[in-house]
Amino acid sequence: MKVAPGVGNVELREIDEPTTQPGQVKIRVERAGLCGTDLHILKDEFRSWPPVVLGHEVAGEIAEVGEGVTGLQAGQRVTTETYFSTCGQCRYCRSGQNNLCLNRRSIGSAVNGGFTQYVVVPAKNIHILPDNVDYEAGALTEPLACVVHAVTTTPAGASVSPGDVAVIAGPGAIGLLTLQVVKAAGATVVMLGTDVDGKRLSMARELGADYVVNVQQQDGAASEIIRDLTDEGLGADVVYECSGAGPAASQLLTLARRRGRYVQIGLYGKSIAWDMDQVCFRELTVTGSNASIPSAWLKALRLISTGTVQTKALVTHQFDITDWEAAFATFEDRTGVKALFRPVG
Numbered sequence: 001m002k003v004a005p006g007v008g009n010v011e012l013r014e015i016d017e018p019t020t021q022p023g024q025v026k027i028r029v030e031r032a033g034l035c036g037t038d039l040h041i042l043k044d045e046f047r048s049w050p051p052v053v054l055g056h057e058v059a060g061e062i063a064e065v066g067e068g069v070t071g072l073q074a075g076q077r078v079t080t081e082t083y084f085s086t087c088g089q090c091r092y093c094r095s096g097q098n099n100l101c102l103n104r105r106s107i108g109s110a111v112n113g114g115f116t117q118y119v120v121v122p123a124k125n126i127h128i129l130p131d132n133v134d135y136e137a138g139a140l141t142e143p144l145a146c147v148v149h150a151v152t153t154t155p156a157g158a159s160v161s162p163g164d165v166a167v168i169a170g171p172g173a174i175g176l177l178t179l180q181v182v183k184a185a186g187a188t189v190v191m192l193g194t195d196v197d198g199k200r201l202s203m204a205r206e207l208g209a210d211y212v213v214n215v216q217q218q219d220g221a222a223s224e225i226i227r228d229l230t231d232e233g234l235g236a237d238v239v240y241e242c243s244g245a246g247p248a249a250s251q252l253l254t255l256a257r258r259r260g261r262y263v264q265i266g267l268y269g270k271s272i273a274w275d276m277d278q279v280c281f282r283e284l285t286v287t288g289s290n291a292s293i294p295s296a297w298l299k300a301l302r303l304i305s306t307g308t309v310q311t312k313a314l315v316t317h318q319f320d321i322t323d324w325e326a327a328f329a330t331f332e333d334r335t336g337v338k339a340l341f342r343p344v345g
């Protein structure tokens with residue numbers, strides 16, 4: 001858990017088993033995914049309210065249901081949305097955009113999250129895992145829901161369609177999920193990575209990327225591929241920045257066609273230099289995406305259950321929570337794609 005504000009200040013601590021209040025459900029955590037956000041919280045680049053247990057990608061079994069909860073019972077296999085509370089009053093809540101609620105409090109940053117044995121959440125956040133979705137796959141529902149939101153409901157993302165040429169930068173978990181959703185929408189996909197992404201780029205190919213490019217080794221290859229793919233070499237219809245690396249953001253700007261779309265999904269943890277003039281010259285539509293909305297969870301679970309999106313393939317590491325530092329290290333040195341934690345009782 002994050003025990004105090006500032007850089008670092010993450011440690012393993014014994015905490016009491018939480019009690020289940022009316023309207024809430026207690027989940028016995030089976031798997032919890034490590035996410036870039038957790039790393040940003042460690043480095044104090046993402047807001048948190050310590051002391052707080054990290055982890056917002058949770059799959060587990062219902063241990064207890066609170067008073068007044070109907071339709072759910074102990075023993076059910078579930079995952080949970082991440083907003084512990086939203087105000088229900090602001091303009092965003094009232095228009096179904098609770099990811100933008102002005103008073104949103106999420107598990108893993110404001111309220112205790114999933115890197116522990118038990119997590120308590122509002123019953124309305126619960127989604128039952130389909131029978132063919134195990135805990136490993138179920139723990140990836142959250143990142144997939146974020147991707148579904150970015151690709152299907154944000155202004156620049158929403159219009160991806162068959163025949164589009166798409167470029168994705170960053171073959172990490174989010175990039176590889178984006179790849180699969182964009183492929184499912186019928187686009188041709190070029191995946192960009194760097195020297196550290198060797199394994200991840202081959203994984204991208206296995207998961208359906210039409211072209212993969214190591215931009216450090218194959219200078220100019222991306223623009224050449226896109227020139228060949230697009231009418232008159234205009235450029236990509238849509239680009240997705242999933243790496244959270246400044247150079248990737250700059251390169252994607254040069255690969256998008258005029259009137260193309262730029263979707264920002266990765267977080268940088270700092271401000272970056274970006275040639276905003278290109279947004280004017282090319283009349284780009286640029287939008288970002290922030291977490292997910294409830295409808296994206298339903299779609300995410302269906303995509304996993306139908307096998308349209310492979311989530312389990314992305315799980316390269318599993319750690320006991322006591323080895324949390326090793327898990328964070330795999331993220332930092334990019335030796336893995338997705339690391340999952342198992343709680344230790």
Ligand SMILES: [Zn+2]
Nearest residue numbers: 035037057143
């Ligand atoms: Zn996440």
Ligand SMILES: [Zn+2]
Nearest residue numbers: 087090093101
């Ligand atoms: Zn609100």
